Amino acid sequence: MHQAGALGLAVDAAVVWLLTYAQGLFDVVNAGVMALVAFAETLLAAPAPWSFALIVAGLGLWRVSGGFALFALLGLNLVLAMGLWDPMISTLALVLTASFLALLIGLPLGVLSARLQSVWRLLRPCLDLMQTMPAFVYLIPAVMLFSTGAVPAIIATLVFAMPPVVRLTQLGIRQVPLDLIEAGRAFGCSELQLLWKVQMPSALPTVMSGVNQTIMLALSMVVIASMIGGGGLGDVVLRGIQQLDVGLGFEGGIAVVILAVILDRLSQSLMLEGERTLEARSRRWRSLWRTP
């Protein structure tokens, strides 16, 4: 049996040290994240499933397309019919909380590392570590520091899902053409104005694809996090796998896919201009019935 070596023992010792001396900090974080996810879940579980689906479809109709609205209605109906509504809402609450926290930390880090080369030099190896470390490895320290349940699942998800938004925010801001910045300077922008009025708008598409990536990574990690009591759809999938119940695993997987497609399309569209406005779409539908 392979045992942990010197490096592993040092990591062990570090975790024990944290447990002894920083428990108060973890308790605060624990309570905060718990309150956040409980709030998110209460909010998401408040409307009846049909009204929830109607809201999602309405958002889809507004921002994406009629076809997507129809998909959302049918997909959510399927989830409800499979009896996986409550796990799906739990998973959604986890994903949204983890993504929210990841963006809260990641966006400022991205801006900072675009503006200060030294921060970027320091941050880059950390991001490499976060992205390439196998996802399962996060689960154990998360459990040791935050016990089982939703909070360690969110913390592990947060670590796993944050790098894309940092990287793409940095990239987006660095790619803003120099002449734009020169123009801004020439008009007497302060540094903050330069960031908000020139760099951010120009970098927005890249930043938004980072946001989208973070949400999708969070969803994939949340399923893995059911191994530490994260709950939700991951439980269904894990049970299907462990008990060789192909049907159950597939149902859980399909529910994850439906959730993923909805989250992906909505998060992509919400920040960008829709390809065609709602008025244009409805005009086109009306024109179908107009006699020439």
Next chain:
Amino acid sequence: MEDTMTAPLWRRRAVLLSGLGLAAASLSSQVRLSRQRQADATAPTSSTQKGFASQLDPEGSQSGATGPLRLGWSPWADAEVMSLIAQRVIQQAYNLPVERVMADIGIQYASVARGDLDLMLMAWLPLTHKDYWTRVRDRVLDFGSMYSGRLGWVVPDYVDASELRSIADLRKPELAARFDNTVQGIDPGSGLNQASEQALVDYNLGDMRLVASSSAAMTAVLDKAIREQRWVVVTSWTPHWMFARYKLRFLEDPQLVFGGVEWIHALGRKGLDRDHPDLAGFLSRFQIPDRELSDLLLMANERSADVAVEDYLDRHPARIRYWTTGMIS
């Protein structure tokens, strides 16, 4: 001229109409399903998973004296059934809310030792979980065993018993070759996998190799081999649903590498007996005869764990009364 203009228009109208129809049908079905779900939720015996909102403990989560009792379980058939029984009995007899938390087995040991989980029902002692047990034994309460189990190497029953009866028989190269010189293991680091490595050494099976995977992969390999009627050796244990689904047998283990009979214990966090004395009584009396458990697992495999547990509790009122009160009728 007219046709080429109207045909796509008609088609587009048809698509729009059918789309609207589909949406309406979907929405009405959702309304119907929502109503049904609300009706289910108000019924008293709904034991579906609860959300995190219920995990939020108003008094502070470390004390354990308040809030629901947290019961760890792994998605194994026997663990699922036992945890459901414990949940029902504790909720009904002691009026304590019980929340089941699904987690990996090693994490359950660590959490019970830390006091984050109140209970776990899956401690395989003395051998299988020896590594975990030596690490946590001073920090947990042992409520004793609930049923017995057995570990070992398992073959499908169609593998000729006159040729292959014991693990020692695998020393013959021609017999080992019929299994591709392979034993299908489960999770690396699990007690069973480590014992299997020991078995390769103790029985001097130099030609065989142990392929570590996961318990899910092990059952998948077995399932595939049985469909193709191939010879296969897997590492497994009872109670397990695969013994209800397929005809299987253990290979004899004359050197007792797998330790004969194992006992499955209930472990609790330190202080649980002080906070809930009557609960400690229940856990120390909580035992199921192996035959009843295997019937229960078969039913859980064919119908669902919820149905099987409901049925079992209905049919054994005297045993439930003994568990909860200690009274023998």
